[in-house]
Amino acid sequence: MEKEQQPGRxxxxxxxxxxxxxxxxxxxxxxxxxxAAPAEAAGAPAAARAGRHRHHELPVPAVVAHRGTSGYRPxxxxxxxxxxxxxxxxxxxxxxxxxxxxxLVCRHENDITATTDVADHPEFASRKTTKSVDGTELxxxxxxxFTLAELRTLRAKERIPETRQHNTLYDGRWRVxxxxxxxxxxxxxxxxxxxxxxxxxxxxxxxxxxxxxxxxEKPLAKLLRRYGRHKAxxxxxxxxxxxxxxxxxxxxVHCPGVVLLSTADSRPWDFxxxxxxxxxxxxxxxxxxxxxAGFARGIGPTLELVIxxxxxxxxxxxxxxxxxxxxxxxxxxxYTVRNENxxxxxxxRRGDDPNAYGDAFGVFRRYFATGIDGLFSDNxxxxxxxAAAFRDED
Numbered sequence: 001m002e003k004e005q006q007p008g009r010x011x012x013x014x015x016x017x018x019x020x021x022x023x024x025x026x027x028x029x030x031x032x033x034x035x036a037a038p039a040e041a042a043g044a045p046a047a048a049r050a051g052r053h054r055h056h057e058l059p060v061p062a063v064v065a066h067r068g069t070s071g072y073r074p075x076x077x078x079x080x081x082x083x084x085x086x087x088x089x090x091x092x093x094x095x096x097x098x099x100x101x102x103x104l105v106c107r108h109e110n111d112i113t114a115t116t117d118v119a120d121h122p123e124f125a126s127r128k129t130t131k132s133v134d135g136t137e138l139x140x141x142x143x144x145x146f147t148l149a150e151l152r153t154l155r156a157k158e159r160i161p162e163t164r165q166h167n168t169l170y171d172g173r174w175r176v177x178x179x180x181x182x183x184x185x186x187x188x189x190x191x192x193x194x195x196x197x198x199x200x201x202x203x204x205x206x207x208x209x210x211x212x213x214x215x216x217e218k219p220l221a222k223l224l225r226r227y228g229r230h231k232a233x234x235x236x237x238x239x240x241x242x243x244x245x246x247x248x249x250x251x252x253v254h255c256p257g258v259v260l261l262s263t264a265d266s267r268p269w270d271f272x273x274x275x276x277x278x279x280x281x282x283x284x285x286x287x288x289x290x291x292x293a294g295f296a297r298g299i300g301p302t303l304e305l306v307i308x309x310x311x312x313x314x315x316x317x318x319x320x321x322x323x324x325x326x327x328x329x330x331x332x333x334x335y336t337v338r339n340e341n342x343x344x345x346x347x348x349r350r351g352d353d354p355n356a357y358g359d360a361f362g363v364f365r366r367y368f369a370t371g372i373d374g375l376f377s378d379n380x381x382x383x384x385x386x387a388a389a390f391r392d393e394d
Contacts, residue, residue: 059391060374068082069081069380082185094179096216099147104220111141134208151176179223199235200237201237203239206242207245217252237333238255239259257298258331263280299325306319340356361385
């Protein structure tokens with residue numbers, strides 16, 4: 001279902017509103033005006049209702065297709081991206097890693113052992129190795145050890161076949177796409193549909209790759225400029241778990257940056273390398289969020305930073321993160337809701353099969369009610385229905 005056909009209201013900012021927002025805010029503004037998002041449903045926190053933000057023509061809450069529609073197709077393939085777009089996803093995510101010869105390709109990890117058929121290629125058997133990536137020791141095959149021509153001989157496959165056995169039907173149907181191929185696809189689809197195709201683009205392990213002489217930011221900026229996607233109003237976000245990567249990109253392009261945030265006790269790897277003692281817990285304080293707002297336009301926190309889980313695995317009470325981030329005019333796109341029981345809070349699981357679907361709609365409703373501006377999901381059709389129903393509750 002195309003997003004233009006979804007039930008419920010879409011909030012669109014006029015050119016005048018975008019202009020009035022000012023370059024410093026990159027068209028992000030507080031809710032509460034005539035152009036604001038619909039108010040929260042009854043019972044939602046007043047602070048969340050008052051603090052909503054949006055970016056350009058995206059609806060609130062927006063649905064970000066996590067690695068495409070990875071609940072139904074092998075992740076980061078053109079098949080996964082296409083299905084997400086056909087379902088009506090508002091934004092489609094790409095994770096970027098480099099090849100040995102400096103091409104940017106779409107993989108969640110540079111370790112391609114679990115997401116390609118590389119192990120079935122005897123000509124690459126000697127490439128299997130052990131590396132330390134951001135402090136974690138991994139054994140497998142890595143994109144930085146393959147030229148693009150070599151990588152093109154591989155085929156993509158399902159990353160978690162034990163959970164998504166149905167996705168294995170599509171193993172081998174698509175190769176690993178380059179980011180340039182994705183940009184070409186997005187431009188073609190945009191012309192066909194008469195609208196802009198939104199992307200959420202992540203630099204993976206940027207400090208690690210910079211140490212190998214394969215920095216991500218300059219090649220990414222070059223491609224964004226080539227396709228006219230480098231401007232403040234371009235239909236894409238750039239995101240990273242390393243704040244310094246967003247700072248570097250901010251000096252090269254003007255599209256909005258998003259700082260991704262893992263668990264509260266974790267440290268961004270660029271902080272580790274720079275002996276910066278701050279943790280994510282420090283970054284989600286009002287002071288930390290103010291610092292992020294100095295160079296980024298949004299945050300992508302893990303879901304537990306928005307609503308933590310209790311000791312028994314059930315959903316707890318919302319934190320102040322949404323309120324505090326909105327006070328700094330930051331958009332929030334937390335990650336990731338998936339339909340399967342194994343990924344859901346205990347109180348939203350249904351039945352004993354960990355791979356069966358649980359009450360994902362209930363989980364979406366709980367997170368949307370906090371006032372977040374969007375949400376990453378592997379199952380964007382479910383997320384779109386949940387978002388439309390939430391907007392219709394006004």
